[in-house]
Amino acid sequence: MIVELGHFALILALMVAIVQSTVPLWGAHRDDPRLMALAKPAALIQVVLVGASFAVLTWAFVASDFSLSLVAGNSHTDKPLIYKITGVWGNHEGSLLLWVLVLAAYGAAVALWGGNLPARLRARVLAVQGMVGVSFLLFMLLTSNPFWRLVSPPLDGQDLNPLLQDIGLALHPPFLYLGYVGLSVAFSFAVAALIEGKVDAAWGRWVRPWTLAAWVFLTIGIALGSWWAYYELGWGGFWFWDPVENASFMPWLLSIALLHSAIVVEKRESLKAWTILLAIMAFGFCLIGAFIVRSGVITSVHAFALDPERGVFILLILGVLTGGALILFALRAGALEARGIFGTVSRESALVANNVLLAVATFVIFVGTLWPLVAEMLLDRTLSVGEPFFNAAFTPFVVALALILPPGAMLAWKRGSITRSMKLLVPALILAVALAGLAVTMQTEATILGPVGLALGAWVVFGALTDLWVRGGRAGLGERLGRLARLPRSDWGKATAHVGVGVTIFAVSAMTAWKTEDIRVVQIGETFPLGAYEVRLDDVRELEGVNYQTTMGFLTVTRDGAVVAELNPEKRYYPVASMPTTEAAIDYAFLRDVYIVLGDRQQSGGWAVRSYIEPFANWLWAGCILMALGGFLSLSDRRYRVAAGAARREPVGVPAE
């Protein structure tokens, strides 16, 4: 009965979403405040209904209600409670319900905190948000209903894929969806502005926090996924250029471009049409990502719903939403005239360069991801595009972005001087080159990647710090620090995020260039060297886990006789799914991770052991955290709140330009 209530709530949510997507739009057209006012309660009711539906599905998983087809297929009574709960979104239908819940939550957030928006714009934004909701609720109810019952329920479920029984599943998808779906708000703002026919500085200011929030969540989500792969897959890789990873990477890159171009709209009222287009494309790429993950058209390690019928439906959503928005854009973009003009050397130009590089990089990944499909359908060639291509095709864009970032970020608006920027950056440049030289002399590998990555990373980091330092103005140290402390949060956010970019660039190249690997057969009691460390295999034991059997290795890592870490890598076997998994054991440290994986028992006796030293692995996560932190700092800038007050005093319903 409870399950039927959840199902019913979902159908009601669809009805509410239909109302939300039509009535306020009509009201905005007729300028009828009562019709427009309907948007807010509709958005709030929708989140309550979808929330109720999600709660019911969670309850079904926790209570192991195997009369539900979804629960029977993805859960088991012996599964630990946390994985019963996270199992709700560890499958196609449930993850879609989470997606719809987040979508409804963003709609409600706009309704609640959008009080400073002009009534008409808010009505239109919420209506467009409602349309996105309608399409996904329809998709769920028609092709992927999580509430289907089984005629004869099994005694027990088939268990969740053991690879997903991990804390990674608890965190990675929710953050990722908060990111993807957050971009729907930017999309709704863009479409609403096109209907309105007006984009001004205020629009840039309203849309930026939502994009920023979405980008922060997306950053955290991707980083969590990367970390999950790093410790779960058993060889220390963190990025594979798999189609599904690319699907999350493309919206991330485009949202960075959008964040930067929205600044130009806000400060200089320029690049309006381009920014609108970016907002549409960023969400469009989220939909393309959903298509890649859920259609099974492109093979990937991560895909979970191999159903062409669903793929066609997502393609339909993509066509209607993105296609409709692009048609609207073609009709209205001409009306979005630019006000601010700028010199060829200016902050605006630097941001245009940033946008060009990011957009083209996204396009390259897009072409690479879809090329196997295109080649098979049109050219009758079955081929693959993988890591080597993407490394070769994407890296130049990162290098170019990193090179122009520090001087570009310091250029003045409207008309800047490149000589002034570069003069200030001389110390940063010297430091970067010196560090690279140091790396060349210290490294044992004959690789150029490590030193170049270090130089680029250091250039970006010190460049960002110089930018911040210069803003303190010319004064004594105390006075200067005081001024720095009083700088707007957004300045600190910018510097923090840029430092994060530099740290990430460095960490990725360091991990790729300076990894140490050791694969060997080890007898129990034997010691082997690993870089500067000695590793001893003390014992291997068979143990029982909650819902698995495990073979656990006991290893001691020492350095110059002193114990550094005791590590317990595992080989697990999950009897219900009859699946083995490998659990690496990692000793995390500031400069390196010691990463050990237990392999098979050898016929000659002894065990296969793979050990790695992953240099600067923690710097990668730190870089991502810094980027996200920078986003949060900018988000907390009081300008967005002050602007909120200022906007309220504006007369509502000013005629379009």
Next chain:
Amino acid sequence: MRRWRNRRWADGLACVLALALLATPVVAVQPDEVLADPVLEERARDISREIRCPVCQSEAIEYSGAPISRDLRLIIRERLVAGDSDREVLDFIAARYGEFVLFNPRPEGSNLILWLSGPVLLLVAIGVAVAGQRRRRQALTEARLSEADEARLREILER
């Protein structure tokens, strides 16, 4: 209707399970595969990262636990020990398993579209950006006051 749904659900599940099994992170490179010569081994690794496991989902043989991946890794090492160049090893494998197994599509024939799309679009994008800049400047000069207005303005200011 319900029965049909169940069957489809079971098919889907079988698919996912098969997938999961193939993607299982079984330790890939085994100790007995590793070559004594570190230079050759390094080359073997680089090649392994470029070869796609034919039966897995988008995984390089370097990281795959499937038996065929092990066979391919051994073939690579055999060829390298026999004195083949990297390119010859890749050709050897591509000739037997098709171009599907090459993760690094060769910049030949229609693949040139793939390789050149980035540089070409970059040039186009730069062109568009420069044209946009020109247009905005032009709009500025047009928006300037006419000569008569300028004269009148000067008059007012000088008064």
